[in-house]
Amino acid sequence: MNLKKKSAIFITLLVSLLLVISGCGAKAPTAAPAPADAGKEKIKVAFVYVGPVGDAGWSYAHDQGRKYLIEKMPQVETTIIESVPEGADSERVITQLAEKGNKIIFTTSFGYMDPTINVAKKYPDVTFMHNSGYKTADNVGTYFGRMYQARYLTGIVAGKTTKTNTIGYVAAMPIPEVIRGINAFTQGVRSVNPQAKVKVVWTNTWYDPAAEKDAAKSLLTNGADVIAQHQDTPGPMQAAEEAGKYGIGYNMDMSKMAPKAVLTSAVWNWGPYYVKTVESVINKTWKNDQYWGAMSDGIVDIAPYGPMVTDDTKKLVADAKDKIISGKWDVFTGPVKDQSGAVKVPEGQVMSDKDMLSFDWFVEGVDGTIPK
Structure with missing residues (x-):
């Protein structure tokens, strides 16, 4: 191969190499940033009511609190079970909610106390909050207002x-x-x-x-x-x-x-308390306290x-x-x-x-x- 031909081949290879190097340094088009919550799994929270939410009373007040929770914490996904009789039937319902992956379960009637304690023993990774009762466990707290x-x-x-x-x-x-x-x-x-x-x-x-x-x-x-x-x-x-x-x-x-x-x-305002409780579970600061909030708390x-x-x-x-x-x-x-x-x-x-x-x-x- 003569000298001119070798030179031509060398120049062609050199130019190609420079083009490859230049291409590697170029910035590719960037996708729009994903939303902050993208890919995050929602925390599942459940509520058990003794009456229908349309009772215009006790269960309705709790459900207004649940809606407030959703408004303030869109990363929360809630489930409600209405008109659950106190006693054995409530234990079955609470168990089903734990099985379905709910990480926080609020049981909102006095007669749910023992069923809540019984189910909590089987699901130590779930946080249970019982309304108006007096029994607690490592993963069970109580809450009420004065x-x-x-x-x-x-x-x-x-x-x-x-x-x-x-x-x-x-x-x-x-x-x-x-x-x-x-x-x-x-x-x-x-x-x-x-x-x-x-x-x-x-x-x-x-x-x-x-x-x-x-x-x-x-x-x-x-x-x-x-x-x-x-x-x-x-x-x-x-x-x-x-x-x-x-x-x-x-x-x-x-x-x-x-x-x-x-x-x-005489009225209840559960919403702020529900937000505070769910936040404490997410932040790992929750404690199995017996909360009895005063009028000064706004509850x-x-x-x-x-x-x-x-x-x-x-x-x-x-x-x-x-x-x-x-x-x-x-x-x-x-x-x-x-x-x-x-x-x-x-x-x-x-x-x-x-x-x-x-x-x-x-x-x-x-x-x-x-x-x-």
């Missing part, structure tokens, strides 16, 4: 409104939670109207619209002109409106269901007033609310007497949480008995 504080305030409204001095109270189950609410409400009533009585009728059900309404009717027939309730539906409020009387709602603002009757309602409050509530009554409630939120005074500050007139909490003392959580007696001013 609804008795809101009950006291609504009692003031009822005590200032009644003309017959007979206030009816439709009560679900004879457990400490319900008894505590009746007592706090009565303390509020008697703080402004010492002559008034709170007459209690038990339904032995959380959710039975007909039974709740009938119980309210019986109280109205027996002279009550204001009806309060610890029930999951607005049935008692509707009975009050139909009778031309007044009512105090519970769980949610029930004024839409009985606008001419509802003076105000309990009273709803806006109906137009029939006077400015004088509103002022009394506002003053009492300020005292409660300040922490300088609470509802069961002595002297507190039982139905017989015996002093149970001496003057200057405050009832302990332990005693409030195990209430099994009525305060002075309650007309009724506690079934065994």
Whole structure:
């Protein structure tokens, strides 16, 4: 091969090599960055309700909290199971939710306590939160709010409104939670109207619209002109409106269901607590605490007033609310007497949480008995 031909081949190879090197250094077109949540698996959270979410009461309030959770934490995927009976059936439902990969399960009725504990033993990697109970485990916490504080305030409204001095109270189950609410409400009533009585009728059900309404009717027939309730539906409020009387709602603002009757309602605000709890599980800071949030936390409050509530009554409630939120005074500050007139909490003392959580007696001013 002659020199010219060798030179031509060499130059051709050199040019090709330079082109290859240049191509390796070129930047290829870049794809748009993936969203921050792309590829992240959503955390699955489940809720078990004792009634339908359309009950306009207890389960509805919890479901509003669930919706708040989704709004604030879009990385969460939720499942709800409605109308789950307390007892063995609830244990089956809770087990199914754990099997389906839910990492946090909120069980929202007192009767789910033992089933929640039983299922938690089998699924140590799942966090369980039981509402209103008192049993915990390594992966089980409890949560509730000091609804008795809101009950006291609504009692003031009822005590200032009644003309017959007979206030009816439709009560679900004879457990400490319900008894505590009746007592706090009565303390509020008697703080402004010492002559008034709170007459209690038990339904032995959380959710039975007909039974709740009938119980309210019986109280109205027996002279009550204001009806309060610890029930999951607005049935008692509707009975009050139909009778031309007044009512105090519970769980949610029930004024839409009985606008001419509802003076105000003792209400729950679960959403912020659900967000805080899920965040703590994700951040691995969760602890199996027994949370009992105060009105100062915002978890309990009273709803806006109906137009029939006077400015004088509103002022009394506002003053009492300020005292409660300040922490300088609470509802069961002595002297507190039982139905017989015996002093149970001496003057200057405050009832302990332990005693409030195990209430099994009525305060002075309650007309009724506690079934065994």
